[in-house]
Amino acid sequence: MIIAIDGPAAAGKGTLARRLAEHFGLEMLDTGLLYRAVGLKTVRDGADPGDAQAAVRAARSLSSTDLEDVALRSEEAAAAASKVGSIAAVRDVMLDFQRSFARTQPGAVIDGRDIGTEVCPDADVKIFVTARSEVRAHRRLKELRARGVDAIHGRVLQDMKERDARDAERDVAPLKPAEDAFVIDTGDMDADAVFAAALDFITSRNRSG
DSSP, X not given: OEEEEEOSTTSSHHXXXXXXXXXXXXXXXXXXXXXXXXXHHHHHTTOOTTOXXXXXXXXHTOOGGGGGOGGGGSHHHXXXXXXXXXXXXXHHHHHHHHHHHHTOSSOEEEXXXXXXXXXOTTOSEEEEEXXXXXXXXXXXXXXXXXXXXXXXXXXXXXXXXXXXXXXXXXXXXXXXXXXXXXXXXXXXXOHHHHHHHHHHHHHHHXXXX
């Protein structure tokens, strides 16, 4: 079984993906880490993450150890990821990796921004989680401050809106729900309620299928 989970930043994709993977005994891949790693590697190489050639070089040299870097959770890595993620050639390099992972037996939960629409359009389950940008910015602010990062709400919200615009308006694999995705607005829901809604949807599909 392949479960594709998409949505904007801080909507709750990662938490839901981890819980579903544990519940069903499936492997999990956070594709955002792939793009964060490429973006961060590009920056550390002294290049602009919006530079296609530099970003592709970084993508091709990516190793599994790059995905273990604690700096991938930084806002710098997130911003860089949004830029490299808009480059078609970078997405081509990442596509093979993601599709290979999806074939892991007995299945996989993959979260990102274009899993249900581009990476795994034939996924057994497609879920799109979202929330208002103000709600997501507040969540990200709490997360950053919990890690000891001195962040300002206004700046976090502005970064969130700019990233949303880049992701939704890019020419390659723009962020949007797949036509057959189950959409969950997590704005007024806690993690348990989101998990319950997703689980109900999956079990209902299994019964009908």
